[in-house]
Amino acid sequence: MAHPYHHAVSSARRWGGVPADYQHVHDWFDATKAHLPDFRHRALRHHAEGIFLAEDVFGVTLTNSDGRVVPVRWVGEQHVREDLGRIPTAADWLRELTPRSWMGAVAERLSETLDVRATP
Numbered sequence: 353m354a355h356p357y358h359h360a361v362s363s364a365r366r367w368g369g370v371p372a373d374y375q376h377v378h379d380w381f382d383a384t385k386a387h388l389p390d391f392r393h394r395a396l397r398h399h400a401e402g403i404f405l406a407e408d409v410f411g412v413t414l415t416n417s418d419g420r421v422v423p424v425r426w427v428g429e430q431h432v433r434e435d436l437g438r439i440p441t442a443a444d445w446l447r448e449l450t451p452r453s454w455m456g457a458v459a460e461r462l463s464e465t466l467d468v469r470a471t472p
């Protein structure tokens with residue numbers, strides 16, 4: 353499993369500058385590893401929607417220390433491809449979840465406490 357630093361080194365080789373120019377983006381992608389320290393942490397940000405979310409967090413572009421403007425989306429795509437070999441969607445990850453009863457339990461309790469017949 354690639355460390356965020358190694359992704360940052362790869363970014364610097366591709367677009368110039370130094371690894372530190374990209375480290376924050378790669379750290380953000382792998383920060384979810386703090387919640388689950390195996391490959392499943394990737395389900396939260398390693399997909400097309402996660403790449404667009406990175407753009408919302410860091411801006412459309414970053415300027416590296418060589419003065420080159422690099423789209424943040426390119427950096428995200430590089431990270432996800434290096435980890436997974438492709439860019440999946442969030443739906444690709446979610447379809448792999450095994451449904452459990454607790455996942456829908458709140459909706460069932462809500463319908464029990466609300467008198468839907470009284471709703472105009």
Ligand SMILES: [Zn+2]
Pocket residue numbers: 381382394398431435
């Ligand atoms: Zn990663």
